[in-house]
Amino acid sequence: MIAVYCASGPVPEVHLQLASEVGEALGDRGWGLVSGGGNVSMMGAVATAARAAGAWPVGVIPKALVHREVADTEADELIVTDTMRQRKKHMEQRADAFLVLPGGIGTLEEFTEAWTAGYLGMHDKPVVILDPGGHYDGFFDWLESLRPAGFVGDAALARISRVRSLREALDRCG
Template sequence: MRICVFCASGPVPDAAIDLAAAVGTAIAARGWSLVSGGGRVSMMGAVARAARAGGAHTVGVIPEALVAEEVADDDADELVVVADMRTRKREMDERSDGVLALPGGLGTLEELFEAWTSHALGMHDKPVVVLDPDGHYDPLFAWLDGLRPTGFVTDRGMSGVVRVETVDEALDALAPATTSAPGPR
């Protein structure tokens, strides 16, 4: 399994860094590989370092403009430098078997929504999972649920993502169909 992790690359609380490291450790413990945004900072760096420390193969995909900022994860087993953010997402998608979103900001949301929407439209069948142990995404999901009666958000659309609270639940939800996965939160 090759898991694409979307998460923050800017300053965040220590608990978020710890969560990212726990995810990287757990990915490695399952013998899986990590695909990330190719940064060495914040949550993105923590997940990659922990995955490598546990023996996982890591692939980082980073836009050329961010390499110049010297945030590239030069320790990645594969560091793929691409022209722009759109190419980055396509490359990450092609290299992964499932998507895991951790707490993050605008970039994480944009990546999550693209993967989620594509899944809901049947453009891929990769699991899309949101790991939300502390309610970071509560306002977002409340807003989306509130849009259901208007028709702007459908049950089918909402079923395109699984929301969980623990690292183990997240990886179980990403596991191949032979493993039981939890239902949506």
Template sequence: MNSEDASQQPFSVCVYCASGPVDKWFLELAGEVGTEIGRRGWQLVSGGGNISMMGAVARAARATGARTVGVIPKVLVHLEIADVEADELVVTDTLREREQIMEDRADAFIALPGGIGTLEEVFETWTAGYLGIHKKPVVLLDPQGHYDGLLNWLEEIQGRGFVSQRALDRLLIRTDVESALDACMP
């Protein structure tokens, strides 16, 4: 893609979230995020699954006019039921390739409540930003305290010198959808 093509692309937000069973409330949260992405005229980049929160955010984004890009490794195409309704579905050979494409295609990142896969994606993206590999916002949307234990632990190890305040400042914590998406803007 040449720079002219890149300048014509809508602002893209990568959303990390659960792809496994979750309560209805979390599906509604994912839907709200997708709706707000579409309302703002942005593009969604996601993990390419059509189930759980990942599917909910993509369906809601499309329903409000957003272009959606799903990025999924071959091994997960059937396990996570690939989002064949995505405007663009990228199938990768590896998980690492998936994450690199998602990072490259996004202008900002939002992590919703999730499990170890979500945490791995957040930590990799957050670390890359802290190291200066990218300058893209990394937002943790946590309206119900899903990540409280993690955030308390990070503060604890910061006090012991394992995490700098500068690193902590790179992770933007928000508790509502609108302010989380507002924080995505550079």
């Protein structure tokens, strides 16, 4: 199972296409998907494409977002939690790897939590950022600016794989 973190709000078509390609590729590899449980934007696109390609999509969504993000009621398994923390816990437990696509503050928060937990030795699962268009360039520039003062070290940065191609991202997940 691959946990995919990505946007759940309005995004350009190029990002929806990327999400669809990811979902299809997961199905082609016979892998399952763990998503945030919404059926809108990139989150919905990856789940829809994964399902169409034969993947087993599991959606995990907090009650408060069931209507806001329009829950993916077509998911093979839909888990409704009480809180966001419970959502993340379920996603992390089910995942064999974390794949991060373009997104905003929610995506960034989920990614950094999975990254930090891996760095602290709480899991040894791959954390991969698929960034074909440079969406995260500014974020990585900022991380590099923290390095001289010791706020981010080589070991922490080594826990992240940032790649430009879908094939390389999936190879690093599996």
